Amino acid sequence: MRTLFASLALALVAAFSAAHAQAPKLDPQNALVIELKDGPVVIRLRPDLAPKHVERVKTLARQGFYNNLKFHRVIDGFMAQTGDPTGTGMGGSKLGNLPAEFTKEVYKRGSVGAARTNDPNTANSQFFICFGAGCRGLTGQYTLWGEVAEGMEYVDKIAKGEPPAKPDVMQKVYILGDVKR
DSSP: OHHHHHHHHHHHHHHHHHHHHHSOOOOGGGEEEEEETTEEEEEEEOTTTOHHHHHHHHHHHHHTTTTTEEEEEEETTTEEEEOOTTSSSSOOOSSOOBOOOOOSOOOOTTEEEEOOOSSTTOBOSOEEEEOSGGGGGGTTTSOEEEEEEEOHHHHTTSOOBTTBSSOOEEOEEEEGGGSOO
16 A cells, blocks of 8 residues: 555656646746736746737836736636726727737637737737637637746636726736846
């Protein structure tokens, strides 16, 4: 019996180590932090998939553009959308729209993509974070520019609604590598 428990413990340690080894190391210059009421969310930016979108997000974060913006559209099991200074889903930054940077990278839980109108080349400042597999159908149709590396449990707690009765806000948004230590 003792050897069975020892074998199980060893297998769990090996599985945990293998899972940990597969997670890419976080580059602070490509890590976006969103402070929510329940805790911080760290997003691994993907310039390998969407360099123009990643550069835009970094620019807006460094300008403080995203601070205190509402999650104006939050659909349970699908996604949480934010990044509109008007809080209506109709606004954007003063910077021009971006061309689509579509890839075959599959949308999944924690994927972060650029919101847009029906025109694929209208992404600006709005983005969404996927709650689950409900986003899979967006693959190749919306620019995927990041993935939640830490704090998805806080994303899950964002108030739901279109719009939510009491919307959550992004209290502060910044690039991890910009933080002085």
